[in-house]
Amino acid sequence: MSRVVRNSLPVSLRHGILGLLASRPLSGYDLTREFDLTLGHVWSAGHSQIYPELGRLAAEGLIEPFDSGPRGRKRYAATKAGRAEVLRWLREDDPGRELRVESLLQGFFYWMLEPAEQIALIARERARHASKLAGYEALATGDIDWMANAEQHAQRIMLEAGIRYERGLVEWADWAAAEVGRGAEVRS
């Protein structure tokens, strides 16, 4: 009997899926789209990760088949145990895992380049964040009725996190470009 106790803590993917299925039935394809569009700015997942996980969740009794549709479409819904697990996760699992922002990692090494080139790279980074910010803001001020229900409202609240985070980084990029100029001057 080498039965291992199983996932002690991390595994965000399964809880992301479970959380979405707790409110309404969705197919693997739907979930993929949801991760891409909605949860995407804090956690991403591709379909090749989602389909196997649906299988595991079903095997564990946390979700169950709900119905079928055209083109082999299969929707799943959270079971009672699945919904309970989402609540347990929210209440008990304090994730706290580190942040990962690959593009900012490069910033630590910009100093190896000439100031002009550094400033150009910072501008590229600014553009990346400004573009995301614009997208989020357009969504926020679009024609969605964010107060329609609690779930919709939660999405609006999380969208605001993205807006503030991206706005912070756009402002940072402007500050950083000026700062690189200042540094070059001081040391010249």
Place this chain on the structure above:
Amino acid sequence: MSRVVRNSLPVSLRHGILGLLASRPLSGYDLTREFDLTLGHVWSAGHSQIYPELGRLAAEGLIEPFDSGPRGRKRYAATKAGRAEVLRWLREDDPGRELRVESLLQGFFYWMLEPAEQIALIARERARHASKLAGYEALATGDIDWMANAEQHAQRIMLEAGIRYERGLVEWADWAAAEVGRGAEVRS
């Protein structure tokens, strides 16, 4: 001949290591500490990932042993090819990989709980970010001479990214808590 071309793009870890070794010789232990303390707020890595990667980088001629010290300490330095690779990475590889913030993922599902509990969880999240922010600000205003050289200055610039990002999330948490209250009122 099934010689695969190798890593086309991602692989941030190797470039993080290479970037650090491009400025000065460091041991695996030093690198682990550096990832933990300095690069940590945008990219993390444990020693069990670093030691094998040092072996691979050495095998590829991007780094080489520099010297040895007590307790088996081995320092490596970037070779000419290694330094060139860092510059190529900065100039050509536009990372753009998605952001990952596990703790914010939970926010999408808070609506399943009572408003009072939601607000408590948001407070926990606020505390997490406020504490990080305080740490970063203390560092920034501490007694480090950030203008001492270009590398030091780059670290100050990246520290500012962390400060602005965490500040944005602290402010977000305050906004979110108020917003949850407002939502509960509207729908009651």
Place this chain on the structure above:
DNA sequence: ACAGGCATGTAAGTCGTTACATGATTAG
């Protein structure tokens, strides 16, 4: 008819975490 999007899955390989394992040096 055919293009585009819907829809599901598998395989191979890399990345990342946790746990295991060991030992040397230094400060108190």
Place this chain on the structure above:
DNA sequence: CTAATCATGTAACGACTTACATGCCTGT
């Protein structure tokens, strides 16, 4: 002398990405 910290590594497992593979509907 003994605890803390320095220091390096491996193993097992789980997470994630990219590529492969297939086929069905619907709108034009």
